[in-house]
Amino acid sequence: MSADHTRDPCPIVILNDFGGAFSMGVIGGCVWHGIKGFRNSPYGERGYGTISAIKSRAPVVGGNFGVWGGLFSTFDCSVKAIRRREDAWNAVIAGFFTGGALAIRGGWRHTRNSAITCACLLGVFEGVGMLVQRFTAQAPIAPAYPEDVKPLSA
Amino acid sequence: MNWFQSKDDNKLGFDPKQVEDVSTFLSNPQVMESAKLHPLAGLDKGIEYLDLEDEQLNSVEGAQGLIPSRNWSDDLCYGTGAVYLLGLGVGGAYGLQEGLSNLPPNSSGRLKLNTVLNHITKRGPFLGNSAGVLALTYNLIDSSIDAFRGKHDDVNSVVSGALAGALFRSSKGLRPMAYSTALMAGAASAWCGIKRLLQ
Numbered sequence: 207m208s209a210d211h212t213r214d215p216c217p218i219v220i221l222n223d224f225g226g227a228f229s230m231g232v233i234g235g236c237v238w239h240g241i242k243g244f245r246n247s248p249y250g251e252r253g254y255g256t257i258s259a260i261k262s263r264a265p266v267v268g269g270n271f272g273v274w275g276g277l278f279s280t281f282d283c284s285v286k287a288i289r290r291r292e293d294a295w296n297a298v299i300a301g302f303f304t305g306g307a308l309a310i311r312g313g314w315r316h317t318r319n320s321a322i323t324c325a326c327l328l329g330v331f332e333g334v335g336m337l338v339q340r341f342t343a344q345a346p347i348a349p350a351y352p353e354d355v356k357p358l359s360a
Numbered sequence: 361m362n363w364f365q366s367k368d369d370n371k372l373g374f375d376p377k378q379v380e381d382v383s384t385f386l387s388n389p390q391v392m393e394s395a396k397l398h399p400l401a402g403l404d405k406g407i408e409y410l411d412l413e414d415e416q417l418n419s420v421e422g423a424q425g426l427i428p429s430r431n432w433s434d435d436l437c438y439g440t441g442a443v444y445l446l447g448l449g450v451g452g453a454y455g456l457q458e459g460l461s462n463l464p465p466n467s468s469g470r471l472k473l474n475t476v477l478n479h480i481t482k483r484g485p486f487l488g489n490s491a492g493v494l495a496l497t498y499n500l501i502d503s504s505i506d507a508f509r510g511k512h513d514d515v516n517s518v519v520s521g522a523l524a525g526a527l528f529r530s531s532k533g534l535r536p537m538a539y540s541t542a543l544m545a546g547a548a549s550a551w552c553g554i555k556r557l558l559q
Contacts, residue, residue: 220441221437221438221441221442221445222434222437222438222441223437223441224437224440224441224444224445225436225437225438225439225440225441225442225444226433226436226437226440226441228440228441228444228492228496229436229437229440229496232492232493232496257531258531261531264493265489265490265492265493266485266489268489268492268493268496269444269485269488269489269492272441272444272488272492273448273485276441276445311477
Protein backbone atom coordinates (compact mmCIF):
# COMPACT_ATOMS: atom_id res chain seq x y z
CA MET A 207 0.00 0.00 0.00
CA SER A 208 1.32 3.42 -0.84
CA ALA A 209 1.91 5.89 1.94
CA ASP A 210 -0.77 8.40 2.85
CA HIS A 211 0.23 11.56 1.02
CA THR A 212 -2.54 13.74 2.37
CA ARG A 213 -0.76 14.06 5.69
CA ASP A 214 2.85 14.94 6.24
CA PRO A 215 5.38 12.44 7.61
CA CYS A 216 5.34 11.75 11.30
CA PRO A 217 7.44 13.90 13.57
CA ILE A 218 6.69 17.13 11.72
CA VAL A 219 2.94 16.50 11.47
CA ILE A 220 2.66 17.08 15.23
CA LEU A 221 3.45 20.75 14.64
CA ASN A 222 0.86 20.87 11.89
CA ASP A 223 -1.78 19.32 14.12
CA PHE A 224 -0.99 21.68 17.01
CA GLY A 225 -1.40 24.66 14.71
CA GLY A 226 -4.44 23.33 12.91
CA ALA A 227 -6.30 22.41 16.07
CA PHE A 228 -5.38 25.72 17.71
CA SER A 229 -6.57 27.73 14.70
CA MET A 230 -9.78 25.74 14.52
CA GLY A 231 -10.38 26.32 18.22
CA VAL A 232 -9.70 30.05 18.04
CA ILE A 233 -11.90 30.62 15.02
CA GLY A 234 -14.69 28.41 16.37
CA GLY A 235 -14.31 30.05 19.79
CA CYS A 236 -14.65 33.50 18.18
CA VAL A 237 -17.97 32.48 16.62
CA TRP A 238 -19.26 30.64 19.71
CA HIS A 239 -18.31 33.17 22.36
CA GLY A 240 -19.12 36.08 20.08
CA ILE A 241 -22.71 34.89 19.82
CA LYS A 242 -22.81 34.00 23.51
CA GLY A 243 -21.39 37.37 24.57
CA PHE A 244 -23.82 39.17 22.28
CA ARG A 245 -26.85 37.34 23.64
CA ASN A 246 -25.83 37.65 27.27
CA SER A 247 -25.19 41.41 27.21
CA PRO A 248 -27.78 44.08 27.94
CA TYR A 249 -29.02 46.29 25.09
CA GLY A 250 -26.57 49.05 24.31
CA GLU A 251 -23.62 46.98 25.54
CA ARG A 252 -23.89 44.20 23.00
CA GLY A 253 -20.95 45.20 20.83
CA TYR A 254 -18.70 45.60 23.85
CA GLY A 255 -19.97 42.32 25.33
CA THR A 256 -19.21 40.47 22.11
CA ILE A 257 -15.67 41.84 21.87
CA SER A 258 -14.80 41.23 25.49
CA ALA A 259 -16.22 37.69 25.45
CA ILE A 260 -14.19 36.89 22.34
CA LYS A 261 -11.05 38.45 23.82
CA SER A 262 -11.22 36.54 27.07
CA ARG A 263 -12.59 33.19 25.89
CA ALA A 264 -11.57 32.44 22.29
CA PRO A 265 -7.83 32.01 22.99
CA VAL A 266 -8.64 29.62 25.83
CA VAL A 267 -10.83 27.49 23.58
CA GLY A 268 -8.06 27.56 21.00
CA GLY A 269 -5.51 26.50 23.60
CA ASN A 270 -7.66 23.60 24.78
CA PHE A 271 -8.21 22.40 21.22
CA GLY A 272 -4.54 22.86 20.40
CA VAL A 273 -3.31 20.88 23.39
CA TRP A 274 -5.77 18.09 22.68
CA GLY A 275 -4.86 17.89 18.99
CA GLY A 276 -1.14 18.13 19.60
CA LEU A 277 -1.13 15.49 22.33
CA PHE A 278 -3.26 13.20 20.20
CA SER A 279 -0.92 13.61 17.25
CA THR A 280 2.12 12.97 19.45
CA PHE A 281 0.60 9.78 20.84
CA ASP A 282 -0.57 8.74 17.37
CA CYS A 283 2.96 9.07 16.02
CA SER A 284 4.41 7.18 18.97
CA VAL A 285 1.89 4.36 18.59
CA LYS A 286 2.64 4.17 14.86
CA ALA A 287 6.35 4.01 15.59
CA ILE A 288 5.91 1.23 18.15
CA ARG A 289 3.33 -0.90 16.33
CA ARG A 290 4.84 -0.32 12.88
CA ARG A 291 1.45 -0.37 11.18
CA GLU A 292 -1.32 2.03 10.24
CA ASP A 293 -4.89 1.12 11.10
CA ALA A 294 -7.87 2.33 13.08
CA TRP A 295 -6.50 0.99 16.36
CA ASN A 296 -3.75 3.60 16.33
CA ALA A 297 -6.31 6.36 16.77
CA VAL A 298 -8.13 4.46 19.52
CA ILE A 299 -4.93 3.80 21.47
CA ALA A 300 -3.77 7.39 20.98
CA GLY A 301 -7.17 8.63 22.16
CA PHE A 302 -6.90 6.45 25.26
CA PHE A 303 -3.54 7.95 26.17
CA THR A 304 -4.64 11.50 25.32
CA GLY A 305 -7.73 11.31 27.50
CA GLY A 306 -5.67 9.81 30.29
CA ALA A 307 -2.88 12.36 30.06
CA LEU A 308 -5.24 15.33 30.08
CA ALA A 309 -7.08 14.06 33.16
CA ILE A 310 -4.07 12.84 35.08
CA ARG A 311 -4.28 15.57 37.73
CA GLY A 312 -7.79 14.55 38.72
CA GLY A 313 -6.80 11.30 40.34
CA TRP A 314 -6.70 7.66 39.30
CA ARG A 315 -10.45 7.12 38.77
CA HIS A 316 -10.87 10.29 36.75
CA THR A 317 -7.86 9.43 34.60
CA ARG A 318 -9.17 5.93 33.91
CA ASN A 319 -12.70 7.08 33.08
CA SER A 320 -11.51 9.88 30.87
CA ALA A 321 -9.09 7.61 29.01
CA ILE A 322 -11.81 5.03 28.34
CA THR A 323 -14.33 7.67 27.26
CA CYS A 324 -11.84 9.23 24.90
CA ALA A 325 -10.87 5.86 23.41
CA CYS A 326 -14.56 5.00 22.86
CA LEU A 327 -15.14 8.38 21.19
CA LEU A 328 -12.21 7.87 18.86
CA GLY A 329 -13.40 4.34 18.14
CA VAL A 330 -16.80 5.69 17.13
CA PHE A 331 -15.13 8.30 14.92
CA GLU A 332 -13.00 5.67 13.21
CA GLY A 333 -15.98 3.36 12.78
CA VAL A 334 -18.13 6.08 11.25
CA GLY A 335 -15.23 7.02 8.97
CA MET A 336 -14.92 3.43 7.80
CA LEU A 337 -18.67 3.16 7.18
CA VAL A 338 -18.68 6.39 5.18
CA GLN A 339 -15.70 5.16 3.21
CA ARG A 340 -17.42 1.87 2.48
CA PHE A 341 -20.66 3.47 1.34
CA THR A 342 -19.04 6.14 -0.80
CA ALA A 343 -16.63 3.70 -2.44
CA GLN A 344 -17.56 2.55 -5.89
CA ALA A 345 -18.94 -0.96 -5.89
CA PRO A 346 -16.63 -3.38 -7.63
CA ILE A 347 -17.82 -4.29 -11.08
CA ALA A 348 -17.30 -7.84 -12.18
CA PRO A 349 -15.37 -8.06 -15.42
CA ALA A 350 -17.47 -9.13 -18.37
CA TYR A 351 -16.29 -12.51 -19.54
CA PRO A 352 -17.49 -13.93 -22.80
CA GLU A 353 -20.00 -16.77 -22.69
CA ASP A 354 -18.71 -20.27 -22.40
CA VAL A 355 -16.42 -20.67 -25.30
CA LYS A 356 -16.44 -24.16 -26.56
CA PRO A 357 -13.01 -25.45 -27.38
CA LEU A 358 -12.51 -25.90 -31.00
CA SER A 359 -13.16 -29.43 -31.95
CA ALA A 360 -10.74 -30.64 -34.47
CA MET B 361 -5.65 19.26 -14.95
CA ASN B 362 -2.43 21.11 -14.33
CA TRP B 363 -0.49 18.96 -16.74
CA PHE B 364 -1.82 20.56 -19.85
CA GLN B 365 -1.46 24.12 -18.63
CA SER B 366 2.04 23.74 -17.32
CA LYS B 367 3.61 22.06 -20.32
CA ASP B 368 4.86 25.28 -21.86
CA ASP B 369 6.42 26.82 -18.75
CA ASN B 370 8.23 23.58 -17.92
CA LYS B 371 6.81 22.76 -14.50
CA LEU B 372 6.87 19.07 -15.37
CA GLY B 373 10.50 18.77 -14.38
CA PHE B 374 11.50 17.76 -17.89
CA ASP B 375 11.29 19.20 -21.35
CA PRO B 376 8.61 17.33 -23.31
CA LYS B 377 10.32 18.18 -26.57
CA GLN B 378 13.36 16.15 -25.57
CA VAL B 379 11.41 12.94 -25.05
CA GLU B 380 9.40 12.68 -28.19
CA ASP B 381 9.92 9.00 -28.79
CA VAL B 382 11.48 5.99 -27.14
CA SER B 383 14.83 6.19 -28.82
CA THR B 384 15.59 9.73 -27.64
CA PHE B 385 14.55 8.75 -24.14
CA LEU B 386 16.69 5.64 -24.13
CA SER B 387 19.74 7.36 -25.56
CA ASN B 388 19.53 10.21 -23.03
CA PRO B 389 18.06 8.97 -19.73
CA GLN B 390 19.07 12.03 -17.68
CA VAL B 391 16.27 14.04 -19.24
CA MET B 392 13.71 12.45 -16.97
CA GLU B 393 15.59 12.29 -13.72
CA SER B 394 13.21 11.05 -11.03
CA ALA B 395 14.27 13.53 -8.33
CA LYS B 396 13.56 16.46 -10.62
CA LEU B 397 10.13 15.20 -11.59
CA HIS B 398 8.67 15.67 -8.16
CA PRO B 399 10.48 16.94 -5.07
CA LEU B 400 8.10 15.68 -2.38
CA ALA B 401 7.49 12.19 -3.64
CA GLY B 402 10.65 10.76 -2.11
CA LEU B 403 11.50 8.83 -5.24
CA ASP B 404 14.89 7.91 -3.88
CA LYS B 405 13.20 5.82 -1.18
CA GLY B 406 11.64 3.29 -3.53
CA ILE B 407 8.55 3.02 -5.66
CA GLU B 408 5.63 5.27 -4.77
CA TYR B 409 2.50 6.28 -6.57
CA LEU B 410 2.60 9.89 -7.62
CA ASP B 411 -0.29 12.20 -6.89
CA LEU B 412 0.74 15.31 -8.71
CA GLU B 413 -2.47 17.21 -8.12
CA ASP B 414 -2.34 17.16 -4.33
CA GLU B 415 1.32 17.75 -3.74
CA GLN B 416 2.13 20.89 -5.69
CA LEU B 417 4.45 23.09 -3.73
CA ASN B 418 3.43 26.67 -3.08
CA SER B 419 3.79 28.54 -6.36
CA VAL B 420 3.78 32.08 -4.91
CA GLU B 421 7.07 33.79 -5.67
CA GLY B 422 9.48 33.70 -2.73
CA ALA B 423 7.21 31.51 -0.60
CA GLN B 424 9.63 28.64 -0.15
CA GLY B 425 10.35 28.77 3.55
CA LEU B 426 12.28 26.53 5.89
CA ILE B 427 9.99 23.53 5.42
CA PRO B 428 8.20 22.78 2.17
CA SER B 429 4.75 24.29 2.10
CA ARG B 430 1.92 23.48 -0.25
CA ASN B 431 -0.41 26.40 0.32
CA TRP B 432 -1.55 28.97 2.83
CA SER B 433 -3.11 26.45 5.19
CA ASP B 434 0.23 24.67 5.57
CA ASP B 435 1.86 28.01 6.43
CA LEU B 436 -0.93 28.74 8.88
CA CYS B 437 -0.80 25.38 10.65
CA TYR B 438 2.98 25.11 10.88
CA GLY B 439 3.53 28.76 11.81
CA THR B 440 0.82 28.84 14.43
CA GLY B 441 1.77 25.44 15.82
CA ALA B 442 5.44 26.33 16.17
CA VAL B 443 4.80 29.69 17.82
CA TYR B 444 2.12 28.27 20.11
CA LEU B 445 4.37 25.44 21.22
CA LEU B 446 7.22 27.89 21.77
CA GLY B 447 5.03 30.14 23.89
CA LEU B 448 3.73 27.16 25.85
CA GLY B 449 7.28 25.97 26.47
CA VAL B 450 8.69 29.35 27.48
CA GLY B 451 5.70 30.14 29.69
CA GLY B 452 5.88 26.68 31.22
CA ALA B 453 9.57 27.09 31.99
CA TYR B 454 8.90 30.47 33.58
CA GLY B 455 6.07 28.94 35.63
CA LEU B 456 8.34 26.08 36.70
CA GLN B 457 10.96 28.51 37.92
CA GLU B 458 8.31 30.61 39.66
CA GLY B 459 6.76 27.55 41.28
CA LEU B 460 10.11 26.22 42.50
CA SER B 461 10.96 29.52 44.11
CA ASN B 462 7.52 29.78 45.77
CA LEU B 463 7.39 26.34 47.40
CA PRO B 464 5.44 26.38 50.66
CA PRO B 465 7.86 25.67 53.52
CA ASN B 466 7.80 22.28 55.30
CA SER B 467 4.95 20.86 53.27
CA SER B 468 4.38 17.39 51.85
CA GLY B 469 5.79 16.33 48.48
CA ARG B 470 2.32 16.17 47.03
CA LEU B 471 1.63 19.78 47.93
CA LYS B 472 4.96 20.85 46.46
CA LEU B 473 4.24 19.05 43.20
CA ASN B 474 0.83 20.66 43.07
CA THR B 475 2.27 24.13 43.63
CA VAL B 476 4.75 23.73 40.81
CA LEU B 477 2.13 22.29 38.46
CA ASN B 478 -0.28 25.11 39.28
CA HIS B 479 2.33 27.71 38.44
CA ILE B 480 3.21 25.93 35.17
CA THR B 481 -0.40 25.63 34.06
CA LYS B 482 -1.02 29.25 34.97
CA ARG B 483 1.86 30.74 32.99
CA GLY B 484 2.29 28.29 30.11
CA PRO B 485 -1.17 28.34 28.52
CA PHE B 486 -1.50 32.10 29.00
CA LEU B 487 1.68 32.88 27.09
CA GLY B 488 1.01 30.11 24.58
CA ASN B 489 -2.51 31.30 23.85
CA SER B 490 -1.46 34.92 23.35
CA ALA B 491 1.49 33.96 21.15
CA GLY B 492 -0.67 31.51 19.20
CA VAL B 493 -3.40 34.07 18.55
CA LEU B 494 -0.78 36.57 17.39
CA ALA B 495 0.78 34.00 15.07
CA LEU B 496 -2.64 33.01 13.74
CA THR B 497 -3.54 36.62 12.92
CA TYR B 498 -0.10 37.24 11.45
CA ASN B 499 -0.29 34.20 9.17
CA LEU B 500 -3.82 34.96 8.02
CA ILE B 501 -2.90 38.57 7.13
CA ASP B 502 0.41 37.49 5.59
CA SER B 503 -1.23 34.90 3.32
CA SER B 504 -3.87 37.42 2.27
CA ILE B 505 -1.24 40.01 1.34
CA ASP B 506 0.78 37.32 -0.46
CA ALA B 507 -2.24 36.32 -2.51
CA PHE B 508 -3.09 39.94 -3.21
CA ARG B 509 0.40 40.97 -4.32
CA GLY B 510 1.30 37.66 -5.91
CA LYS B 511 4.64 37.37 -4.12
CA HIS B 512 6.05 36.87 -0.68
CA ASP B 513 8.80 39.10 0.67
CA ASP B 514 10.00 40.79 3.85
CA VAL B 515 7.76 43.83 3.35
CA ASN B 516 4.69 41.61 3.50
CA SER B 517 5.94 39.98 6.69
CA VAL B 518 6.67 43.24 8.48
CA VAL B 519 3.40 44.85 7.40
CA SER B 520 1.34 41.86 8.47
CA GLY B 521 3.24 41.69 11.76
CA ALA B 522 2.42 45.35 12.41
CA LEU B 523 -1.23 44.83 11.50
CA ALA B 524 -1.50 41.74 13.70
CA GLY B 525 0.06 43.60 16.62
CA ALA B 526 -2.27 46.55 16.12
CA LEU B 527 -5.32 44.30 16.02
CA PHE B 528 -4.20 42.36 19.10
CA ARG B 529 -4.19 45.44 21.37
CA SER B 530 -6.77 47.49 19.50
CA SER B 531 -9.24 47.52 22.39
CA LYS B 532 -6.73 48.79 24.97
CA GLY B 533 -6.19 52.30 23.66
CA LEU B 534 -3.75 53.97 21.33
CA ARG B 535 -0.54 53.75 23.32
CA PRO B 536 -0.59 49.97 24.00
CA MET B 537 -1.62 49.53 20.37
CA ALA B 538 1.43 51.46 19.18
CA TYR B 539 3.71 49.45 21.49
CA SER B 540 2.40 46.11 20.31
CA THR B 541 2.51 47.23 16.66
CA ALA B 542 6.16 48.15 16.98
CA LEU B 543 6.94 44.97 18.88
CA MET B 544 5.28 42.69 16.35
CA ALA B 545 6.84 44.52 13.38
CA GLY B 546 10.20 44.04 15.08
CA ALA B 547 9.50 40.37 15.71
CA ALA B 548 8.46 39.88 12.08
CA SER B 549 11.63 41.51 10.77
CA ALA B 550 13.72 39.44 13.19
CA TRP B 551 12.03 36.32 11.85
CA CYS B 552 12.83 37.41 8.29
CA GLY B 553 16.48 37.85 9.29
CA ILE B 554 16.59 34.41 10.96
CA LYS B 555 15.04 32.85 7.85
CA ARG B 556 17.74 34.45 5.70
CA LEU B 557 20.46 33.13 8.00
CA LEU B 558 19.10 29.58 8.07
CA GLN B 559 18.43 29.21 4.37
